[in-house]
Amino acid sequence: MKNSYVYILTNKYRTTFYIGVTANLSKRLEEHYNETASKFTKKYNIKDLIYFETFNDINQAIDRENQLKNWHKDWKLNLIRERNPNLKTLEY
Known part of the structure; x- marks a missing residue:
């Protein structure tokens, strides 16, 4: 069974957060770093992984x-x- 990940990224000032889900965390992080993953992360320069959880089921x-995403900051x-x-x- 393939792992899935929920991850939280932030900017260098730790003021804005992005929460995402993926089946390939290293590839997704590379996409964020190269600014091809999300308009939001590109706009706010969000590239730093600060948290992730691993799951066996994508659902x-x-x-x-x-x-x-519904939690308070x-x-x-x-x-x-x-x-x-x-x-x-x-590092992942």
């Missing part, structure tokens, strides 16, 4: 993405800081 990943920050307290850019 679970999509459900989680939708859940996180503070809730998202608290979730991220549980695994990445300093909001450092993660």
Whole structure:
């Protein structure tokens, strides 16, 4: 079974967040870095991976993405800081 990922990207100032879902995280991150993935991420220069979750089922990943998109910014920050307290850019 193929893994799926929910991921959170941010800009260098950590002020704007983007939540996405993908079956190929490294490819998707490359697309964001090359500014070919999303108009939103290109406009706000969002390229830094600061959080991700792995799922065995794409439907679970999509459900989680939708859940996180409805959260308040503070809730998202608290979730991220549980695994990445300093909001450092993660390597994947």
